[in-house]
Amino acid sequence: MTYLTYVCVFFAFLITAAIVYFFFKYHRKRPDEVGAPIHGDMRLEATWIIIPSILALSMFGWGAAVYVDYRHTPPDTLDIYVVGKQWMWKAQQPNGLKEINELHVPVGRNIRLILASEDVVHDFFVPAFRVKMDVVPGRYNTMWFRPTKPGRYHFFCSQYCGTNHALMGGWVTVMDPTDYAAWLSGTSGGAANPVDVGAKLFEDKACATCHIADGSGRAPSLNGLYGAQVLLADGTTVTADDAYIRESILQPNAKIVAGYQPLMPTFQGQLTEEQIIALTSYIKSLQSQPVPAKGAGIAPSARKK
Structure with missing residues (x-):
């Protein structure tokens, strides 16, 4: 992300400076002035083809590596089932505890969500974690993340799914492992295994x-x-x-x-x-x-x- 930011800021300043410079240098000074013809320069042509190509390919390669790594789920995940339906999210913890529009997870642990829909296409999106996945009827989709900071983070459906689509959201609560274990054992008394x-x-x-x-x-x-x-x-x-x-x-x-x-x-x-x-x-x-x-x-x- 820092790399992309630096590249974007650099070219934003470079292009803005070039526009201002050329505006003053080449503006018409007399009403009857005709600009001198400018012939192409192969060195300049090669420069603005090669350099942007290298930058674009480096961004693509980096993005592809990140995507492939993300799509390969680690083996040591905590698996939680999430079912979407109009217009709520139902989560089931490994011990059978069920939540509605809430998702409690421990910090510093790889979490895998196994996603299913009971009716139409939904999309589970946690902006703070930069993860999202379509939730499709008739099949499972999975996504994983590793929360690094305790807190409460908003999630919602980012695929239009009907009248109350805008209300289909909830909160991910990231807890310390000891607090998560205490919460799990303290609230699962009535949950069926x-x-x-x-x-x-x-x-x-x-x-x-x-x-x-x-x-x-x-x-x-x-x-x-x-x-x-x-x-x-x-x-x-x-x-x-x-x-x-x-x-x-x-x-x-x-x-x-x-x-x-x-x-x-x-x-x-x-x-x-x-x-x-x-x-x-x-x-x-x-x-x-x-x-x-x-x-x-x-x-x-x-x-x-």
């Missing part, structure tokens, strides 16, 4: 009938699934992340696991975003469970030795 909620949904929706832990069911075992590479029927592999799990719940025929038939029914319209988040949390909790030798669906090269 998302893993427990997901486990109950897993039973209520009869998922356990096919997804048997030992791999003997009509669908692959989910033990060790999250974060692993899944081998598909077409021979390709896909990472079992939040987006893959969500798609498998709502559109189970989109990606068929190798060795299995497309028997799973769709749950599109039968589950809320909060229920999908709870099921995802439950499947994440199975990450450390032993993976069966057969019936896991995980690519052989991705199995833990």
Whole structure:
């Protein structure tokens, strides 16, 4: 940012000074005066092509490096789900605590927001952090940031989403880690653990009938699934992340696991975003469970030795 500021200020003064200088030097001194013809100079032409090109490419390269780094989420993030709907934001902390138009995070920690919409396209924007991301129905988008200073910072929807779009905002409260831990434990007494909620949904929706832990069911075992590479029927592999799990719940025929038939029914319209988040949390909790030798669906090269 300092580099861009210096370049802009330098050329602003340079161009302004040149305009003032040429105004006085070349203004018409007599009514009948005709200016002398000026022929081009290749050195001057080359200078104002090469120097701006170098500056523009350096800005582009720097910006591209920053963007690529931003789009690669660090592995040690604190994951928080955020759901947008007309016209509010609902956040769910890792322990299941839910907030509306509020988001509490610890300072000095990488935070990843997993964003979903229940109705139309929204956009989660925190100007002070210089981060924003579209929130699109039917899929997850993610963004991350690392708050460095405690305080309260405004966030809002920057994509027009209907009548009360201008009111769809809230506050990020950045707290010291000890204060955040105390807040989390002191306000979560009535919050249901998302893993427990997901486990109950897993039973209520009869998922356990096919997804048997030992791999003997009509669908692959989910033990060790999250974060692993899944081998598909077409021979390709896909990472079992939040987006893959969500798609498998709502559109189970989109990606068929190798060795299995497309028997799973769709749950599109039968589950809320909060229920999908709870099921995802439950499947994440199975990450450390032993993976069966057969019936896991995980690519052989991705199995833990």
